[in-house]
Amino acid sequence: xxxxxxxxxxxxxxxxxxxxxxxxxxxxxxxxxxxxxxxxxxxxxxxxxxxxxxxxxxxxxxxxxxxxxxxxxxxxxxxxxxxxxxxxxxxxxxxxxxxxxxxxxxxxxxxxxxxxxxxxxxxxxxxxxxxxxxxxxxxxxxxxxxxxxxxxxxxxxxxxxxxxxxxxxxxxxxxxxxxxxxxxxxxxxxxxxxxxxxxxxxxxxxxxxxxxxxxxxxxxxxxxxxxxxxxxxxxxxxxxxxxxxxxxxxxxxxxxxxxxxxxxxxxxxxxxxxxxxxxxxxxxxxxxxxxxxxxxxxxxxxxxxxxxxxxxxxxxxxxxxxxxxxxxxxxxxxxxxxxxxxxxxxxxxxxxxxxxxxxxxxxxxxxxxxxxxxxxxxxxxxxxxxxxxxxxxxxxxxxxxxxxxxxxxxxxxxxxxxxxxxxxxxxxxxxxxxxxxxxxxxxxxxxxxxxxxxxxxxxxxxxxxxxxxxxxxxxxxxxxxxxxxxxxxxxxxxxxxxxxxxxxxxxxxxxxxxxxxxxxxxxxxxxxxxxxxxxxxxxxxxxxxxxxx
Numbered sequence: 001x002x003x004x005x006x007x008x009x010x011x012x013x014x015x016x017x018x019x020x021x022x023x024x025x026x027x028x029x030x031x032x033x034x035x036x037x038x039x040x041x042x043x044x045x046x047x048x049x050x051x052x053x054x055x056x057x058x059x060x061x062x063x064x065x066x067x068x069x070x071x072x073x074x075x076x077x078x079x080x081x082x083x084x085x086x087x088x089x090x091x092x093x094x095x096x097x098x099x100x101x102x103x104x105x106x107x108x109x110x111x112x113x114x115x116x117x118x119x120x121x122x123x124x125x126x127x128x129x130x131x132x133x134x135x136x137x138x139x140x141x142x143x144x145x146x147x148x149x150x151x152x153x154x155x156x157x158x159x160x161x162x163x164x165x166x167x168x169x170x171x172x173x174x175x176x177x178x179x180x181x182x183x184x185x186x187x188x189x190x191x192x193x194x195x196x197x198x199x200x201x202x203x204x205x206x207x208x209x210x211x212x213x214x215x216x217x218x219x220x221x222x223x224x225x226x227x228x229x230x231x232x233x234x235x236x237x238x239x240x241x242x243x244x245x246x247x248x249x250x251x252x253x254x255x256x257x258x259x260x261x262x263x264x265x266x267x268x269x270x271x272x273x274x275x276x277x278x279x280x281x282x283x284x285x286x287x288x289x290x291x292x293x294x295x296x297x298x299x300x301x302x303x304x305x306x307x308x309x310x311x312x313x314x315x316x317x318x319x320x321x322x323x324x325x326x327x328x329x330x331x332x333x334x335x336x337x338x339x340x341x342x343x344x345x346x347x348x349x350x351x352x353x354x355x356x357x358x359x360x361x362x363x364x365x366x367x368x369x370x371x372x373x374x375x376x377x378x379x380x381x382x383x384x385x386x387x388x389x390x391x392x393x394x395x396x397x398x399x400x401x402x403x404x405x406x407x408x409x410x411x412x413x414x415x416x417x418x419x420x421x422x423x424x425x426x427x428x429x430x431x432x433x434x435x436x437x438x439x440x441x442x443x444x445x446x447x448x449x450x451x452x453x454x455x456x457x458x459x460x461x462x463x464x465x466x467x468x469x470x471x472x473x474x475x476x477x478x479x480x481x482x483x484x485x486x487x488x489x490x491x492x493x494x495x496x497x498x499x500x501x502x503x504x505x506x507x508x509x510x511x512x513x514x515x516x517x518x519x520x521x522x523x524x525x526x527x528x529x530x531x532x533x534x535x536x537x538x539x540x541x542x543x544x545x546x547x548x549x
Contacts, residue, residue, distance in 0.1 A: 048078060053090065060093040065102050072097045072108035079115035086116050086124050091131040098136040103145045110140055110151035117158040125159055134159070134172055141177035146186045153181060153192035160199035169196070170206045179218045187227055194222060194233035201240040211247050216254040223262045228271045235266060235277035242284035252291065260285065260294055267303040272312040279307065279318035286325035296332050301339050308344040317357040320348055324364045333371035336364070342380040349385050349403070355396045362402030369409040374416050383410065387424055390431040397441035404435070404447035411454035421461060429455065430468045437475050442485075449479070449491050456498035462506045465499075472499070473513045480518040486529055489522070493535045500542050511543055519543075 048056065060071040075094055079086075094116075097109035113133060116124045133155075140152035156178070160169045169175075174196070181193035197215070200206045210216070219241075222234040238259070242248045251259055263285075266278035282300070285291045295301075304326075307319035323341065326332050341364075348354070348361035369377055377383075386403045389395045410416045420428065429452070436448035452472070455461050465472040472495075479492040496515065499506055510516055522528055522536035 053087075057089060057093050060097060065100070065105065068097060068100050068102065068105045069108070072105045072112065075112040076108040076115070079112040079119070082116070083120060085121050086127055088127055088131060091116070091127050091133065095131050095133045095136060098133065098140065103143075103148060106140055106143065106148045107145065107151060110137065110148060110155060113137070114151050114155035114158065117155055125162060125165065128155075128159065129165060129168070134168060134174075138169075138172055138174045138177065141174065141181060146184070146189055149181055149184070150186070150188045150192055153178070153189060153196055157192055157196040157199055160196055163203070166200050166203045166206060169200055170203075170209055175200070175206075175209060175213060175215070179213075179215055182218050182222060187230075190222075190225070191227060191229045191233075194230045194237075198233040198237045198240075201237045204244075207241050207244065207247060210241065211250050216241075216251060220251075220255050220259055220262070223259065223266075228269070228274055231266060231269065231274045232271070232277050235263065235274065235281045238263075239277060239281035239284050242281060242287075245288070248285055248288055248291070252285065257294060260291065260300075261298055264295070264298055264300050264303055267307065272310070272315045275307065275310075276312070276315045276318040279304070279315070279322045283318065283322040283325050286322060286328075289329055292326050292329035292332060295326055296329075296335055300326070301332075301335055301341075305339060305341060305344065308341070308348065313354050313357070316348070317354060317360065320345070320357050320360040320364065324360045324367065327364045327367040327371075330371055333368050333373050336368065337373050337376045342376065342382070346380060346382060346385055349382070349389070349399075352392075352394065355399060358399045359396070359402055362399050362406065366402050366406040366409070369406045374410055374413045377406075377410060378416050378419055383407065383420055383424065387428055387431065390428075390435060397439070397444055400435070400439070401441060401443040401447060404432075404444055404451060408447050408451040408454060411451045414458075417455065417458060421455070421458070421464075425461070426464050426468065429461070429464050433465075433468050433470050433472065433475055437470050437478060446488065446491065449475075449488070449495060453491070453495040453498055456495055457501075459502040459506070462499060462502040466506065466509055473509065473515050476515045477513070477518060480515065480522065486532060489528070490532055490535070493519075493522075493532065493539060496539055497535070500539055507543060516540075516543065 056071055056074055059067045060075075062068060062071070071093070075090070075097070091113070094109050094113050097105050098113070100106065100109075113128060117128055137152045137155055137159075140148050141156075143149055143152070156169060156174060159165045178193050178196050181189050182197060184190045184193065197210075197219070201210065219234050219238055222230055223238070225231055225234070238251060242251055260282070263278045263282050266274055269275050269278070282295060286295055301323075304319050304323055307315060308323070310316045310319065323336065327336055345361045345364055348357050349365070351358055365377065365382055386407050389400060389403050411420065432448045432452050432455075436445050436452060439445050439448070452465070452475075456465060456472075462472075476492050476496055479488050480496075484492075496510070496519070499510060519536050519540050523533060523540050525533060528536075
């Protein structure tokens with residue numbers, strides 16, 4: 001920047017004939033002198049005064065290219081240090097300079113706009129867009145000069161950080177030249193182009209346009225770049241595009257699935273930010289069954305496991321998120337269990353300061369529990385960790401929702417339930433009852449009730465359930481209220497049905513409680529669904545029998 005400025009005022013004085021020609025009219029000469037005085041006396045160049053700005057604007061609109069260069073370079077110097085809100089008149093002058101057919105003017109004016117967008121307040125982006133800068137910036141993407149390309153790309157990247165600008169950039173035709181510049185041999189240009197492409201992938205319509213166009217082959221090639229920033233931008237862009245089912249299929253088919261191998265290769269990158277984005281791209285691609293299986297067959301689990309121990313929170317969270325999606329596939333559960341993931345998942349489940357990683361670890365355990373890995377989960381001591389979470393008032397509901405779902409599945413196993421009740425019977429029942437009654441999150445309450453229902457299927461647990469505070473009957477009374485949600489009423493009736501299979505003491509306790517009246521109210525209700533009324537009626541009938549079965 002200083003290099004450009006230092007040479008800008010020496011132009012146009014002596015001609016080849018050796019005779020001095022006065023090239024500046026008096027008013028232009030005075031404007032230049034004012035500017036020279038400003039830069040000589042300003043140690044910290046920032047917002048120019050009104051008089052200095054008038055001089056600069058005057059020179060900006062000159063028809064002389066040497067003066068236009070001077071103005072553009074002055075703007076570049078000012079913008080590099082300027083942190084105040086830019087005025088529209090300054091941006092309009094820069095937009096005019098962008099359209100001058102001179103490389104030096106284009107270089108400096110595009111750099112100035114990029115500085116104003118990047119280093120100034122957010123409102124500068126709106127001012128730049130309102131001044132009509134986008135079209136000439138996009139036009140400069142087609143310049144043959146790499147500095148111009150780099151500056152224009154960088155400015156568009158910064159502008160494309162707001163929702164409306166992301167749409168405008170694509171609607172005004174920036175995608176094609178950005179994709180062309182993404183193949184540039186100049187690493188600065190390629191880096192800025194990849195950054196701009198990433199920013200515009202945050203909009204659904206833009207992602208559709210990119211998949212319809214030729215963006216995917218370019219991005220897949222960029223994934224092999226040795227530049228860490230390009231790797232990061234590209235993996236992040238693919239991750240954004242892969243949120244859509246059809247786009248995922250297009251990504252994988254674009255290079256016959258090699259994208260999975262390329263992303264897995266990035267998991268060994270020395271940069272945590274690259275590893276993190278590669279994990280997130282794999283996570284989104286692993287939303288499809290076929291990709292879940294292919295990632296494992298390519299050795300993905302071996303590469304993901306050490307990332308669960310990574311001390312960088314973002315990287316570790318992204319890795320366990322990928323493992324969570326991979327664990328959805330039935331055949332992958334045994335590989336995860338045999339691959340020594342359970343101890344690492346247990347550690348993450350306890351990471352209170354990393355709630356998102358906690359949630360993904362719990363979600364993975366839920367998937368494993370659903371895929372008949374009960375014995376391995378019980379050996380790992382996961383139930384004790386879930387118990388601790390239930391007792392922790394600070395535990396986020398998202399973590400509890402996944403953890404209690406896993407617990408409910410484990411409680412459905414007779415062997416697991418027997419072991420759970422032997423080791424943590426009454427404390428666990430009490431914790432589940434408290435969460436089922438008082439937790440604010442509906443999913444947590446529902447999962448806790450489901451776990452209680454599975455526990456109640458073993459009649460030997462009824463005494464514990466009825467003696468806890470709050471008791472089982474207190475919970476059922478609150479859930480069976482006529483204003484309750486149908487899903488909760490239906491689940492509560494199922495739990496009550498399990499209790500009715502117990503001994504005489506349990507049946508008598510239900511008969512003399514308010515729960516019995518609630519059951520009769522539901523039985524006679526005309527507002528409830530038929531299946532709910534029928535189930536309540538069945539329970540009331542069983543309770544009325546001398547010996548309910």
